[in-house]
Amino acid sequence: MSVKIENIRNFSIIAHIDHGKSTLSDRLIQLAEIVSDRDFKDQMLDSMDIERERGITIKSQTVTLPYTAADGETYLLNLIDTPGHVDFSYEVSRALASCEGAFLLVDASQGVEAQTLANIYLAMEHDLEIVPVINKIDLPSAEIEWAKDQIDEDLGLDGDSALQVSAKTGQGVEAVFEAAVNLMPSPEGDSNAPLQALIFDSHYDPYRGTIVHVRIFHGTIKKGDKISFLSNNSQYKVEEVGLFQIVRKPMDKLEAGQVGYIIAGIKTIRDVSCGDTVTLAENPCVQPMPGFREPNPVVFSSMYPVASDDYAELTEALEKLKLNDASLIFEKDASAALGFGYRCGFLGLLHLEVVQERLEREYDISLILTSPSVQxxxxxxxxxxxxxxxxxxxxxxxxxxxxxxxxxxxxxxxxxxxxxxxxxxxxxxxxxxxxxxxxxxxxxxxxxxxxxxxxxxxxxxxxxxxxxxxxxxxxxxxxxxxxDLVKLDFLVNGERVDALSQLVHRDKAVDRARNACKQLREEIPRQMFKIAIQGAIGGKIISRETVSAYRKDVTAKCYGGDISRKRKLLEKQKKGKKRMKMVGAVEIPQSAFLSVLKSGK
CATH class of the missing domain: 3.30.70.240 (Alpha-Beta Plaits)
Structure with missing residues (x-):
């Protein structure tokens, strides 16, 4: 499917959460007929189970759609569906670096929202052609004129020229294709120049090694070429190139302006990094692409495997996950209570939850996380x-x-x-x-x-x-x-548990300590002796909860008789419990570490 560079369009769909990006992508995929009706399912580009369950997009996904326009010309449209949540704005900025234009969706009943503004600024930074689209016009609560006014006032775009579509029913979706062809610029590039391709994403395939997602800016790449990564000069021989059409579609070659994938038997995961430039080993390009800004993690938490034998698997899983999630940052860490693990940096709490779930599902590793903190x-x-x-x-x-x-x-x-x-x-x-x-x-x-x-x-x-x-x-x-910062420690049965420690503002310490002690009391199983759970700042205890002990009825066999006999048995039991408490170790379940993060409200 060789197409002139003038007939290629690379565009993205950006919007606030739940404004219908993935649903519009579904309709465009159906119109392009690259998936049979039998194989089609909703949220086609949300390939991870966790995306489908939560109803959110986490990874930006690419799909190449062939389209025959009204003038009879065939076009290749590279559509990139992006996440809407603030935690994944780094995914959006990477997706936009591969595009020349963006459709900005606005919900006809919700109007312009905070992430709509954030995403339009991202698109402007990349100097993209922005086409506004009003979605969900089929809703009874849709206020189209109101949405047009907001596009005018808040975004500074022409509200009257905004496309009006319903991604759910398919109404007006054909106009999106025509707008992509007529309003979006074609990419610039020279297919005969030395190869210059930007890595904007990658993922690991257990059979083929690392699969690299690239946007070709100049040059041509085909099977058998010897490629080089400019950041580390590692070289590989290309086994396959192709386009994303839900499944990977092998092609003879990829040319300037196209978005696709390269398979080159890359087993060393560390060789591939997002934002790197791919070129040919024999005829390299003069300078690398500018790449991406390094993401700044804002939330930090330590991850430990529940079974310490799984440390090697956790290391490998984090490296594979980093291929697919460039904003994840990790370094080695150790804890007295939990052994060896990793200190990880995330872009927000949702990002932290998603990474944890992906490690548990995709790599089958049980984890304990410590309380998130900031720098x-x-x-x-x-x-x-x-x-x-x-x-x-x-x-x-x-x-x-x-x-x-x-x-x-x-x-x-x-x-x-x-x-x-x-x-x-x-x-x-x-x-x-x-x-x-x-x-x-x-x-x-x-x-x-x-x-x-x-x-x-x-x-x-x-x-x-x-x-x-x-x-x-x-x-x-x-x-x-x-x-005014203090370190809040938690003691279980007099033992300090370092994995539960938090850094908090002094005014919030008592509330946070009481709340965490209550949550821990619910999670820690009862023993044959009382367990004290205490929150402390330095040597000062500021909150306490007690897990009451199981108690055997030692007086059950005493029918009637003298009270002193019963008292003697109870005293004996009390001494035994005291001795047991001195040596009794308390196992803290995994759920207890997570419960500390939740508030009681």
């Missing part, structure tokens, strides 16, 4: 400054001059009737209101400065609850501010 900046008394994200590395309070924590600038868009409730939630999470403005007569954008550590701890769930799902939230990191 704190600590100035010691001698003037040295260090960044720590692990409570285990927190120095003695006597040595600390000051601590600073990361803050974010949050933009929250809500219907104005929820203003009071949102204000209260933000104040509870130590937020400071900086500004608010009306976007339309009844929608308001509120700006807050919030500590990142508070956002990590179930802020998003609370926001969605108080706004009945209408609140949308986006944030950017805004630097460090001074804070």
């Amino acid at each position: 704190y900046e600590i100035t010691r008394s001698d003037g040295t400054v260090e960044i720590i994200d692990n409570p285990a590395l927190y120095p003695d309070p006597m040595e600390i001059e000051k601590t600073r924590e990361p803050f974010i600038k949050a933009a929250i868009i809500i219907p104005d009737r929820y203003m009071g409730a949102v204000m209260q939630v933000c104040l509870e999470h130590r937020g400071v209101s900086t500004n608010y403005q009306y976007l339309t007569s009844n929608r308001i954008e509120m700006k807050f400065d919030l500590p990142l550590a508070e956002v990590v701890y179930e802020f998003y769930d609370r926001l969605k609850s108080v706004t009945q799902g209408y609140g949308s939230f986006d944030y950017e990191i805004a630097g460090y501010q001074e804070t």
Whole structure:
């Protein structure tokens, strides 16, 4: 399927969560007839079970759609479906680097939301042609004119020229194809120049090794070519090239402007990195592509295998997962309670949950995670400054001059009737209101400065609850501010459990300790002796719960008779329990480590 470069279009679909990106992709795939009706299923590009269960897109996926336009010309349309959640905005920025244009979806009943704005700025950074699309026009609550006004006012695009579609029913979807052909620019590139291809994603196949997803900017690549990765000069022989059409479709060659895959028997996972440039070993290009900004992880947690024998498998699984998720960062870590593991960095709590679930499902590894924390900046008394994200590395309070924590600038868009409730939630999470403005007569954008550590701890769930799902939230990191930080330890039966330790603001410590002790009491199984669960700052106990003991009825065989005989048996039992408690070790189940992260609210 060799097509002139003028007849290729590379475009992306971007939008806020749940505005219908994956459903529109489904309709486009059906129209292009690359999948038979028998094999078709909803959310065709959401290939992971976890995506289908949660109803969200996590990975941006590529599909090449052949399309014959009204003028009889055949076009190759490379469509990239992207995630909408703020935790996966790095996926979106990588997808946009392979495109020349983007369809920006706006829900006809919800209008422009926080991630809509964030994504349009990403698209503008990449200098893309942006075509607005109003989706869900079949809903009874759809307000098309209102949505057009918002596209005009909030996004600065022409609302009247926005396409009107219903991805669910298929109404107006043909116009999306025509808009891609007529409004999106074709890629620029020279098929005869030295090969210059950008790796924008990759994944591991147990039979074929690492499969590299590339966008060809210049040159041509075919089976048998010897390729080189510019970042590490490793060389491989190409076994297969092709396009993504739900399944991999082998081709004779890939030319400038196309998006496809390369299989070259790459067994060394570390050789492939996202943003690297692929070129031919015999005729290399002069300079590499600019690549991608390194993602900045904001949430850190340690992962340990439940069985310490699985450490080698965890290492291999993390390396394979990193191929497919370039924003995951990890380094070796060790704990007295849990043995060897990895300290991992994530882009948010949802990202953390998804990585955990993928490791457990795809690689069959049972994990224990420690409490998530953020990076704190600590100035010691001698003037040295260090960044720590692990409570285990927190120095003695006597040595600390000051601590600073990361803050974010949050933009929250809500219907104005929820203003009071949102204000209260933000104040509870130590937020400071900086500004608010009306976007339309009844929608308001509120700006807050919030500590990142508070956002990590179930802020998003609370926001969605108080706004009945209408609140949308986006944030950017805004630097460090001074804070009053303490290390909160948990003792189970007098033993400090380092994997449960947290760094918290002093004002929040008592609440957090009480809540965590309650959750632990529910999770830790009862023993033959009482178990004390305590929260402590340094040597000061600030909360306590007790798991009561099982108790054998030692007086059951005493019918009537003298009370002193019963008392003697009870005293004997008491002494035995005391002795047992001194040597009794408490096993903490995996669920207890996770329960500490949940709030009781």
